[in-house]
Amino acid sequence: MLAETILLEKTPATWIRAVLDDFDAFLLDHAAAERKASAMAVSFVVQYPDRYALHTPMIRLAREELLHYQQVMALVHERQLIWERDVKDPYVAALRDLIATEREQRLLDRLLVGSVIEARGVERFGLVGAHIEDAGLARFYTRLSKSEANHADLFTRLARHYFDASVIQERLAWWRERETEAMLAVPPRAALH
């Protein structure tokens, strides 16, 4: 499934305005999001030692997200920004709270949540790339949008490795609705979510 087709609802236009109005705050939040994405990929390997098919792709994903973190941190340093204490991402937290606790269902949910979050990243990095004036940053965010698309595909591919298509389809339909609710519940602000 193409990342763009996963999203039921577009990000409101007020979001990109909030981001461009305080791009420094956005960068700090974005850096944290990349770091958390990397840690999340590692946690799949740690929590599913018996699911070998996850290991290499998740380690590769962790490295790529960490590279994104490094790249965003370079921008943070260039601007001499200083971050405050780490804060919870309310959108990610709302989705994670809905993940099932039963082991098998939990794996499916975690993969599908990964997929919808990455799909939102495709859209939002694409918006930053399209609207930001600085040409270098525009290129950087357009590139990030493409790599998020690969990540969204990776999560759905791994779900297909372990679960039936019909099970995935039904649960993904449910997650797409929850993603829309979680996205709309957070007022537009200078943050990735």
Ligand SMILES: [Fe+2]
């Ligand atoms: Fe990333």
Ligand SMILES: [Fe+2]
């Ligand atoms: Fe990603």
